[in-house]
Amino acid sequence: MSYTKRNDGRKFDETRPIEAKAGIIKRADGSAYFKMGKTVAYAAVYGPREIHPKFLQNPKNGKLRCFYNMMPFSSMGDRVRPGANRRAKEIAMVTEKALLPVVDLTEFPNSVVDVFIELPQTDAGTRCAGICAASMALADAGISMNGMVAAVSIGRVDDKLVVDLDYSEESYEDGTVADIPIAVVSRTGEISLLQMDGELSRDDLKKALEMAKKSCSKIDKIQKDALKKKYEVKNE
Amino acid sequence: MNNQQKDHILNFLEKGIRFDGRKLDEYRKIKIEKGFSENAEGSSKVSIGNTEVLAGVKMSVMEPYPDTPDEGTMMINVELLPLSSPNFEPGPPGIQAIELARVVDRGIRESKTIDTKKLCIKKGEKVWSIIVDVCPINDDGNLFDASALAVVAALQDTKMPSYNGKVVDYKKKTKDALPLNLKKIPTSCTVSKIGNHFIVDPVSEEEEKVEARLTVEIEEDGTLCALQKGGDNPLTAEDIDKMVGIGIEKSKELKKLL
Numbered sequence: 464m465s466y467t468k469r470n471d472g473r474k475f476d477e478t479r480p481i482e483a484k485a486g487i488i489k490r491a492d493g494s495a496y497f498k499m500g501k502t503v504a505y506a507a508v509y510g511p512r513e514i515h516p517k518f519l520q521n522p523k524n525g526k527l528r529c530f531y532n533m534m535p536f537s538s539m540g541d542r543v544r545p546g547a548n549r550r551a552k553e554i555a556m557v558t559e560k561a562l563l564p565v566v567d568l569t570e571f572p573n574s575v576v577d578v579f580i581e582l583p584q585t586d587a588g589t590r591c592a593g594i595c596a597a598s599m600a601l602a603d604a605g606i607s608m609n610g611m612v613a614a615v616s617i618g619r620v621d622d623k624l625v626v627d628l629d630y631s632e633e634s635y636e637d638g639t640v641a642d643i644p645i646a647v648v649s650r651t652g653e654i655s656l657l658q659m660d661g662e663l664s665r666d667d668l669k670k671a672l673e674m675a676k677k678s679c680s681k682i683d684k685i686q687k688d689a690l691k692k693k694y695e696v697k698n699e
Numbered sequence: 700m701n702n703q704q705k706d707h708i709l710n711f712l713e714k715g716i717r718f719d720g721r722k723l724d725e726y727r728k729i730k731i732e733k734g735f736s737e738n739a740e741g742s743s744k745v746s747i748g749n750t751e752v753l754a755g756v757k758m759s760v761m762e763p764y765p766d767t768p769d770e771g772t773m774m775i776n777v778e779l780l781p782l783s784s785p786n787f788e789p790g791p792p793g794i795q796a797i798e799l800a801r802v803v804d805r806g807i808r809e810s811k812t813i814d815t816k817k818l819c820i821k822k823g824e825k826v827w828s829i830i831v832d833v834c835p836i837n838d839d840g841n842l843f844d845a846s847a848l849a850v851v852a853a854l855q856d857t858k859m860p861s862y863n864g865k866v867v868d869y870k871k872k873t874k875d876a877l878p879l880n881l882k883k884i885p886t887s888c889t890v891s892k893i894g895n896h897f898i899v900d901p902v903s904e905e906e907e908k909v910e911a912r913l914t915v916e917i918e919e920d921g922t923l924c925a926l927q928k929g930g931d932n933p934l935t936a937e938d939i940d941k942m943v944g945i946g947i948e949k950s951k952e953l954k955k956l957l
Contacts, residue, residue, distance in 0.1 A: 488837045489749040490784050490903070501737060505836060507782040530789050535776065535832035536739035536755025540869050542830055545778055546791060579782035579789075581834070583753055584736045 466621035466638060470631045478615060478627040478678055483595070483689035485603045493604025495689070497596035500629055501586035506596035507579045508604040511571035525571035529559040529578045531593055537585045539630070554590045555580075561594050561614065561646040561656035567607040576606055587630040587642075588616045594646050594656065599686050603693065610650035611686055613679035617643045617671040619663055624670055626678050643671050647679035705908055712896040719902060724945055726900040731848060731956055733856040740872065741857025745849040747900060749839035751783075754849035756831050756857045760867055763819070763826040771818020771827040775804040775850060777834075784838035784903075798929070803833070803847050805925040806885040806916035813854070817878035820862070827859070829877070840902040843914050844953070847887030851957055854879060885924050886953040888946035889914040892934065897942060899949055913939065915946030919954060 469475065479500030488494035491507035498504070514520055531554040533543045547555075558580065566576070578600065580593040591614035598612040618628035621638030628642055641661025648655050654672065663671070711718045721727070727748030736742035739755035746752075763770060777800040781787045792800070807813065818827040831853055833846045854877055861871040891901050891909040901909060911930035918924050923943070928934065934942070 488751075488782065489839060490837055491782070494782075505782060509781075509785050512785070530781065532780070534753070534755065534834050535778070535830070536736065536742065536757050539738040541759065542757035542832070545776065545832070547789070577781070579780065581780055581782050581836075583755070583834070584738050586738075 466623045466635070469625065471629065475623055475625045476674060476677065478682070479629065481682065481685050483599065483685050485599050485690045485693040491600070491604070493600045493602070493606070495596045495599035495603060497592050497599065499588055499592045499595075499627065501584060502588050502592045503582065503584040504589065504592040504596040505581045505583070506593065506600040508576060508597075508600045508606065509579070510576035510604075511574035512577070514573070514575035519575075520573045522572050524568040525573070526575045527559055527563060527566055527568065527578065528575050529555045529562070529580065529597065531555040531558060531580045531590070533582045533585060533589070537582050539586075554593070557656055557658065558590060558594055558597060562597060562601065562612055564648050564653065564655050565598070565608045565610045565612055566601065567609065570607040576601070576604075587628050587633045588644070590614070591616050591644050591646070595682060595686060599690060602690055610648055611683055612646050612655060613649055613682035613686060614644065614646035614656060615675055615678045615682060617645060617675050619643075619661065619667055619671070624667060624674060626674055643668075645672065645675035645679075647676055649679065649683040652676055704904065708905060708908055709894050712893060712898070717898065717905070723896060723898045724949065726949070726952070727902075729848070729953075729956055731852050733852050739853075740860055740869075741853045741855070741877075743849050743852035743856055745845050745852060747841055747845050748902065749837055750841055750845050751836040752833055752842065752845045752849045753836060754831055754833045754846070754853040756829060756853050758830075758857070758860060758867070759828050760820065760825050760862060761828045763823065767815070768823040769819045769826075770815040771813075771829065773807065773813055773815065773829045773831075775800050775807065775831045775833065777803070777846060778832065779838075780834055780836070783835040787838070798927070799842060799846060800833070802843065802914055802925060802927045803850055803887070805927075806847055806887055807850065807854075810883045810885040810916070810918050810924040812851075812880055812883045812885065814878035814880060838903065840906045841889060841900045843889045844887050844900065847885070847916065848953065848957070851884055851886075855957065883918050884957065885916040885918055886950040886957070887914060887916045888949040888953065890942040890945050892930070892932070892938065892942075897945060899945065913942045913946070915943055915950075917947055917950040921947055
């Protein structure tokens with residue numbers, strides 16, 4: 464049996480509805496909200512600020528530090544126990560690497576920029592939503608950047624490549640599934656995050672990367688529009 | 700905070716006004732939104748001015764504690780997310796988060812808002828457990844009252860998941876609300892002392908200057924169900940009487956919002 468129609472009726476190259484807002488956390492230096500279907504991510508940026516412990520100071524470069532956390536009530540099913548588990552630490556690390564290519568670390572030597580990603584509700588694709596929100600929050604904080612990063616997960620469900628897997632597709636039972644989160648540096652089209660679990664052919668990977676680029680350029684526009692909206696001058 | 704800012708805030712209080720224009724006993728605008736989450740069994744989003752907190756309820760079936768074999772359990776946990784304030788750091792809950800969680804917990808527990816006996820499935824074997832997690836999104840002061848409102852709102856919003864005797868099916872929510880005693884629902888009012896002045900709902904700048912605070916949790920009929928004094932300075936008996944008075948007055952306003 465092949466996957467001919469998506470569970471929620473989307474086209475194969477269609478993301479879930481996206482909602483993006485910038486500057487929603489007043490005490491943060493920069494912040495953003497990014498909602499993709501039922502997956503919701505908040506990101507807040509604090510810094511550049513002093514780094515502790517002091518031996519981490521680097522007179523040449525600043526440090527970008529990311530944290531990823533699912534809120535205890537975020538998942539359908541059991542409560543998520545608070546605290547960073549191995550999964551959260553890995554995602555934080557790959558998020559950092561996904562954002563690094565666009566951030567100019569030389570602008571804030573000896574200091575750190577902290578990025579906190581929080582998920583109040585999850586339905587697959589959390590790391591991608593987190594990266595999208597984080598990129599916006601960094602821009603909102605006025606961190607020196609040479610572009611933005613957008614991310615989306617591409618999936619292979621049975622024999623079909625699909626954009627932006629939701630949980631029902633990720634746990635599809637009538638065939639095999641591969642999940643490929645991809646982050647794209649919007650200005651250059653370079654890939655700054657690539658992970659995969661599941662099985663995939665070389666050809667399909669090529670196609671998946673192409674699909675990701677297309678979707679990410681759409682997401683990029685949504686991100687930038689949301690940022691512009693925050694600074695819009697309202698004529699009353 | 701430097702002394703200049705302290706003088707600035709005090710000068711205003713002398714004139715009977717706050718530096719953001721409010722009266723001493725005036726809350727910022729409060730907004731309560733229930734059910735923001737589709738995954739949690741119950742949820743709420745509460746904002747007081749710029750302060751914003753989320754609360755979510757998760758339920759599961761567990762073995763009862765031996766001393767209360769026929770009662771369900773309830774726990775309240777607060778995660779002071781580093782996302783919400785430059786003063787919070789990642790890591791296990793610190794003393795601030797623990798105090799906050801325990802004070803809110805006491806209000807709900809001691810007022811007996813939840814009829815825990817009705818959460819018993821089989822005496823001595825299976826009972827429902829309720830965990831309410833509170834996550835601030837933005838901390839601009841008065842997390843105590845915001846968290847207390849959020850927890851109550853999330854409990855009111857909760858629909859029990861279905862349980863077939865073996866597993867909990869979270870996807871299938873029943874129409875059953877939690878067994879709440881609406882007459883008992885507590886509201887929390889935290890009164891702070893700066894100089895000789897008593898204020899409610901401090902913003903973060905004011906909060907840094909608070910010398911002593913008293914959180915008063917009050918049931919509908921004015922019965923106190925939890926108290927917590929905080930801050931470095933002591934209070935006189937007259938102070939406490941005044942603060943409780945303010946708390947009882949303000950709780951009537953808060954009650955209407957729930």
